[in-house]
Amino acid sequence: MENRPLVILGSNRKNSLTEAITRKALKQKEFDLIDLLDYEIAHYNYDAHYPVGDQFDEVISQVLLYDNLIFATPVYWYSMSGVMKVFFDRLTDLITIQKDTGRQLHGKNAIIIAVGADPEIPEGFEIPFKHTAAYLGINYQGCTYYPTKS
Numbered sequence: 671m672e673n674r675p676l677v678i679l680g681s682n683r684k685n686s687l688t689e690a691i692t693r694k695a696l697k698q699k700e701f702d703l704i705d706l707l708d709y710e711i712a713h714y715n716y717d718a719h720y721p722v723g724d725q726f727d728e729v730i731s732q733v734l735l736y737d738n739l740i741f742a743t744p745v746y747w748y749s750m751s752g753v754m755k756v757f758f759d760r761l762t763d764l765i766t767i768q769k770d771t772g773r774q775l776h777g778k779n780a781i782i783i784a785v786g787a788d789p790e791i792p793e794g795f796e797i798p799f800k801h802t803a804a805y806l807g808i809n810y811q812g813c814t815y816y817p818t819k820s
C-alpha cells in the first residue's frame with residue numbers, strides 16, 4: 671500500500687486549471703496523480719458483462735493501491751465534471767459485477783478538491799461525494815473549494 675495520497679483528476683482538458691491548482695494546493699506533500707482523461711472509460715451500461723473492455727479496471731487497480739484518495743474536479747454546471755461523473759457512474763460495477771473489488775474500497779479516506787469560477791462552491795456540490803463514499807464504505811473527509819477569480 672502506498673503512503674502517498676492518489677489524486678484522481680477529472681478535468682475535461684489537459685493542462686487544466688484544476689490540475690494546476692491541485693498541484694499548488696498539495697505543494698508540500700508527495701502525491702501520485704492519475705488523470706482520468708488518459709484512460710478510456712465507457713459510460714455505465716446496464717447490459718454490460720465483465721470484462722467491459724475499457725480501462726476502468728486499470729484505473730481501479732491503481733486506486734486500490736492507495737488508502738488516501740483526492741478527487742480533484744472542476745465545477746461544471748454546479749456539479750462535478752462529466753469525466754468525473756462517468757467514472758462515478760462506473761463505480762456501479764463494483765457493487766454489481768465486481769463486488770469483490772468493491773469491498774476493497776472499504777476503509778479508504780477521500781477528500782475533494784473543487785475548482786470553479788464562482789466565489790462560492792455551489793449549494794449541494796458535496797452531496798454526491800458524501801453519499802457515494804458512505805455507500806461504498808469510504809471515509810469522506812471533506813471538500814476544499816478553490817475559486818479561480820478570488
Ligand SMILES: Cc1cc2nc3c(=O)[nH]c(=O)nc-3n(C[C@H](O)[C@H](O)[C@H](O)COP(=O)(O)O)c2cc1C
Pocket residue numbers: 681682683685686687688689743744745746747748749785786787788789818
Ligand atoms: C462546461 C463548463 C461549465 C462550468 N460551470 C461552472 C459552474 O457551474 N460554476 C463555476 O463556478 N464555474 C463553472 N465553470 C468554470 C470552471 O469551473 C472554471 O473555469 C475552472 O477553473 C475550469 O477548470 P478546468 O481548467 O479544470 O476545466 C464552468 C466551465 C465549463 C467549461
